[in-house]
Amino acid sequence: MVCLRHISQIKHALGISGVQTSISTWRSSEAQIDLLIDRKDQVINICEMKFSINPFIIDKRYAEILRNKLGSFRQVPGTKKALFLTMISTYGLANSKYSGLVQNSLDMDALFD
Secondary structure (H helix, E strand, O other), X not given: XXXXXXXXXXXXXXXXXXXXXXXXXXXXXXXXXXEEEEEOOOEEEEEEEEOOOOOEOOOHHHHHHHHHHHHHHHHOOOOOOEEEEEEEEOOOEOOOOOHHHOOEEEOHHHHOO
């Protein structure tokens, strides 16, 4: 996975370079999360990776998928930490009715800076 090779660049782009973190992926019977950045400051960045030839658009159906992922992750491990949804996509995130679900959006420039 490309993003796992660029964790330091992702952390820099998120402004958390100085925060101690652990990196992993997560899967349950209901959901899969591409990348988790579990931070010592009581926040977990839940990173969703998408390849698209244009800025990625979150539509109603995909917004529901994202909500289910967040809900599944909140329940199964039972974390009390804040969950920040982070989209990492080729050309960033397009503004849409549902883009407000995302706290951080990064494009491929963040990986290769």
